[in-house]
Amino acid sequence: MDPVRRVLFVNPGRELGGAEHSLLLLLGALPGLGVEPTVAVFGDGAFQSALAWLDVPTVVLDVPERLRRASRYALPSRLVGAGLLATTAISSALRLATLTKQLKADLLHSNGLKAHVLAGLAGRIARRPVVWHLRDFPPGGLVGRLFRAAARRLPSLVIANSAAVAGAIRSEANSGPPVIALLNPVDLDRFRPGPVAGPVRAELGLAADTPLVGMIAHITPWKGHEDFLAIACAVGDAVPEARFLVVGGPIYETEGHAGYAESLRRCAVELGLAERVFFLGGRDDIPEVLAALDVLVHCPTAPEPFGRVLAEAMAVGRPVIAAACGGIPEIVRDGETGYLVAPRDIGAFAAAIVRLLGRPELRAQFGAAGRRRAEALFDVRAHATRVLDAYRCV
Ligand code: UDP
Ligand code: GLC
Numbered sequence: 001m002d003p004v005r006r007v008l009f010v011n012p013g014r015e016l017g018g019a020e021h022s023l024l025l026l027l028g029a030l031p032g033l034g035v036e037p038t039v040a041v042f043g044d045g046a047f048q049s050a051l052a053w054l055d056v057p058t059v060v061l062d063v064p065e066r067l068r069r070a071s072r073y074a075l076p077s078r079l080v081g082a083g084l085l086a087t088t089a090i091s092s093a094l095r096l097a098t099l100t101k102q103l104k105a106d107l108l109h110s111n112g113l114k115a116h117v118l119a120g121l122a123g124r125i126a127r128r129p130v131v132w133h134l135r136d137f138p139p140g141g142l143v144g145r146l147f148r149a150a151a152r153r154l155p156s157l158v159i160a161n162s163a164a165v166a167g168a169i170r171s172e173a174n175s176g177p178p179v180i181a182l183l184n185p186v187d188l189d190r191f192r193p194g195p196v197a198g199p200v201r202a203e204l205g206l207a208a209d210t211p212l213v214g215m216i217a218h219i220t221p222w223k224g225h226e227d228f229l230a231i232a233c234a235v236g237d238a239v240p241e242a243r244f245l246v247v248g249g250p251i252y253e254t255e256g257h258a259g260y261a262e263s264l265r266r267c268a269v270e271l272g273l274a275e276r277v278f279f280l281g282g283r284d285d286i287p288e289v290l291a292a293l294d295v296l297v298h299c300p301t302a303p304e305p306f307g308r309v310l311a312e313a314m315a316v317g318r319p320v321i322a323a324a325c326g327g328i329p330e331i332v333r334d335g336e337t338g339y340l341v342a343p344r345d346i347g348a349f350a351a352a353i354v355r356l357l358g359r360p361e362l363r364a365q366f367g368a369a370g371r372r373r374a375e376a377l378f379d380v381r382a383h384a385t386r387v388l389d390a391y392r393c394v
Contacts, residue, residue, distance in 0.1 A: 003106060003392070004035065004106045004107050004388075004391040004392065004394075005034065005035060005036060005106055006035075006036050006038070006103060006104055006105045006106050006107075007030070007035055007036070007037050007038075007105060007106065007107050007108075007109050007391070008037075008038050008039075008040060008099065008100055008103055008105035008107070008108050008109070009023065009027070009037055009038070009039040009040065009108075009109045009110070009111060010039075010040045010061070010096065010108060010109070010110045010111065010112075010115040010118060010119045010122075011023060011039060011040070011041055011042075011047065011110075011111045011112055011115055012042045012063075012068070012111075012112040012113075012114045012115050013042075013047060013112060014041065014042055014043050014044065014045030014046070014047055014048070015045050015046050015047060016046045016047055016050065017218060018135070018184075018218075018306070018307075018308040018309075019111055019112055019135045020047045020050075020111075021308060022135070022161070022184040022185065022306075022308065023111050023133070024047075024050055024051070024054065025184075025185045025186075025187060025380050025383070026185070026380075026383065026384055026387060027039070027051070027054060027056050028054050028380070029380050029381055029383070029384035030384055030387075030388075032381075032384075033384055033385065033388050035388065035391075037056055037057075038056070038057045038058070038059060038103055038105070039051055039056055039057070039058045039059070040058070040059050040060075040061040040096060040099060041058050041059070041060055041061065042060070042061060042063045042068055043060060043063075043068070044060070048060075059099060059103075061092065061095060061096060061099070061118075062092075062095060063088075063092050064088045064091075064092070066084065066085060066088050067085060067088045067089060067092060067114065070085055070114070089114075089117055089118060089121070090121065092118055093117075093118045093121035093122045093125065094122075094125065096108075096118055096119065096121075096122035097121075097122040097123075097125035097126040098126075099122075100122055100123075100126040100128055101126050105128060106128065106129075107128060107129050107130070107131060107391060107394065108122060108123050108126075108128055108129070108130045108131070109130075109131045109133060110130065110131070110132050110133060110155075111133045111135070112135070112136075113136060113139070113147070116132045116134070116147075116150070116151075116154070116155070117147075117150060117154075119132075119154075120132070120150055120153075120154025120155060121154065123154065123155075123156075124154065129156040129157075129394040130154060130155045130156055131155060131156065131157045131158075131159060131390065131391065131394060132151070132154075132155040132157075132158045132159070133159045133161070134158050134159065134160045134161070134165055134166075134169060135160075135161045135165070135305055135306065136165070136305050137164075137165060137168050137303060137305055137326070138151070138168060138169060148169070151169055151176060151177075152175055152176035152177075153176070155176075155177050156177055156394040157177050157178050157179075157180070157390055157393060157394045158176075158177055158178070158179040158180070159180055159181075159182050159387065159390055160179060160180070160181050160182070161181075161182065161183065161184050161305055161306040161327065162181055162183060162305060162306050162326065162327025162330050162331075163181040163327070163330055164303065164305070164326045164327040164330065165181070165305045165306075165326070165327060166179045166180065166181040178393070180390060182383065182386055182387070182390075183306070183311075183327075183330065183331070183377055183378065183383075184306050184308055184311065184378070184383070185378050185379065185380040185382075185383035185384075186308070186311045186312055186315050186374060186378040186380075187380060188315055188374060188375060188378065188379065188380075190287055191286075191287050191290070191312045191315035191316050191374075192287070192315065192316065193291070193316055193317035193367070193371060194287070194288070194291035194316065195291065196208055196212075196291065196292060196293075196294070198288055198291050198292055199285070199288050200285070200288050200289050200291070200292035201292050204243075204245075204278055206243060206292075210241060210242075210243055211239055211241060211242040211243070211294055211357045212242070212243050212244075212245065212292060212293050212294050212295075213232070213235065213242060213243070213244050213245070213293065213294065213295050213296075213297055213353055213357070214244065214245035214246075214247060214289065214290075214292075214293040214295075214296055214297065215228045215244075215245070215246055215247065215248075215296070215297050215298065215299070216245075216247040216248055216286065216289065216290075216296065216309045217247075217248045217298070217300075217309065218248045218249065218250070218282075219248055219249060219250040219260055219261045219264070220250075220260070221260060221301075222300055222301050222302040223248075223300050223301075224299040224300045224301045224323075224344075225246065225264050226264070226267060227299045227301060227344060227346060227349075228244075228246065228297060228299055229264070229267055229268055229271055229273060229277065230271075230346045231297065231299065231346050231349045231350050231353065232244040232271075232273055232276065232277055233271050233272075233273065234346055234347065234349075234350035235350045235353050235354055235357075236273070236276060238350070238354045239354055239357055239358075242276070242353075242357060243276055243277075243278065244273070244276055244277045244278070245277075245278050245280055245289070245292075245293070246264070246277060246278070246279045246280065247280045247281075247282075247283055247286070247289055248281075248282060249261075249281050249282025264279070265279055286309075286312060287312070287316060290312060290313050290316040290318055291316055291318070293313075293318050294318075294319075294356070294357060294363060295318070295319055295320070295321055295353055295356050295357065295363070296309065296310070296313040296318050296319070296320045296321070297320075297321050297322070297349065297353065298310055298320065298321070298322040298323065298328070299322070299323050299341075299343075299344070299349055300323055300325065300326075300343070301343070301344060302325075302326075303325040303326030303327075303343075304322075304323070304325060304326040304327060304328050305326055305327055306326075306327045306331070307322070307326075307327065307328055307331065310322055310328065310331045310332055311331055311374060311377070311378050313370065314331070314332075314337055314338075314367075314370030314371060314373055314374040315370070315371060315374035315375075315378065316367075316371075317367035317368060317370060317371040318363075318367050318370065319337065319338045319339075319356055319362075319363050319366035319367055319370065320332050320337060320338035320339075320366075320370065321338055321339045321341060321349060321352045321353055321356065322338065322339075322340060322341070323340070323341060323342070323343040323344070324340035324341065324342060324343065325343045328340070331377075333369070333373065336366070336369050336373075337366050337369045337370040337373055338366055338370065339352040339355075339356070
């Protein structure tokens with residue numbers, strides 16, 4: 001009999017970020033491979049609703065507010081705060097260990113920094129192997145050192161969403177568990193090539209030949225929305241008829257996000273972009289949004305661990321211009337499926353966009369190559385099979 005049948009997943013995000021979208025695709029495929037997943041969530045929200053729709057059972061883990069809101073942007077600077085946070089984490093880990101035993105889970109699979117720590121401790125207490133699905137670069141500073149120490153001891157295996165993230169944790173975890181890189185999957189049926197003139201251009205009153213450049217990212221400071229607005233200004237000088245979409249909502253409840261969405265809208269007005277930039281907020285029709293674009297731009301100011309939107313744009317057959325950082329060069333091929341640009345180089349981004357806007361045949365060529373690459377790299381079933389192979393190793 002297969003030793004891994006029941007898996008308890010732990011996911012801290014209550015809304016749908018990239019980590020949740022990636023996990024949902026895996027969860028949808030696992031039952032077909034004989035695995036019964038249950039997901040411990042930190043509360044209700046879009047993620048739990050999506051799991052209900054998939055028929056994946058969930059359990060709400062009662063996690064105190066203090067721990068839910070802790071983020072890499074605002075970790076307690078004082079010893080007292082850190083001590084309180086640690087106490088909270090231990091009591092939540094104890095609850096998770098009890099749950100693991102009740103569910104007779106064979107393995108814990110964590111998806112998010114806080115979940116790694118909780119599942120890691122719970123696995124020790126309940127004597128179950130733990131797989132960390134690492135989708136972020138480890139934080140810096142003291143917290144980062146503690147996290148790396150935990151990475152050497154708590155998980156039996158680490159799955160990283162790119163070779164870049166795997167390298168970042170592996171370099172100092174030589175003595176620790178195996179670390180494997182596994183790129184995220186994309187629903188290749190939902191994200192498929194479609195016409196530029198569709199519902200999204202109709203909604204915005206844009207003609208099929210209006211040059212349209214988009215950025216799709218949840219509203220969080222490191223995604224580079226300010227840089228995108230500066231790039232839009234520079235492109236506007238050369239291509240005044242170009243229009244820009246900013247797509248994504250403020251989904252994070254953690255510290256460091258309040259008021260940021262509003263400040264971006266003010267910034268666009270101050271830059272004189274009010275007529276050219278459309279802020280669409282969070283959308284659930286990203287395949288249609290992507291189809292409407294001539295080019296997708298991704299300009300994070302910090303290394304992007306993976307960047308699902310890039311893989312999705314390629315699946316829809318759209319060219320991508322992205323910062324050459326983090327896991328991005330593993331997804332986007334420079335001069336083949338789009339262009340890679342030095343991070344934060346506004347002028348280089350603008351030049352690459354202007355070049356592609358002026359060359360429809362090159363856009364089509366990059367788009368077709370992107371779709372082929374997406375089919376080769378991001379298949380959901382292949383991804384789930386590799387996760388299952390990884391389980392068998394622990
Ligand atoms: N997304 C969405 N609606 C939005 C913005 C983003 O459904 O308005 C999805 C997007 O299609 C992608 C995910 O959210 O699947 C974002 O993942 P990514 O890895 O790009 O970024 P993250 O936010 O996880 O860092
Ligand atoms: C995280 C990362 C993002 C990645 C996603 C899915 O949200 O920030 O780069 O695409 O997880 O693994």
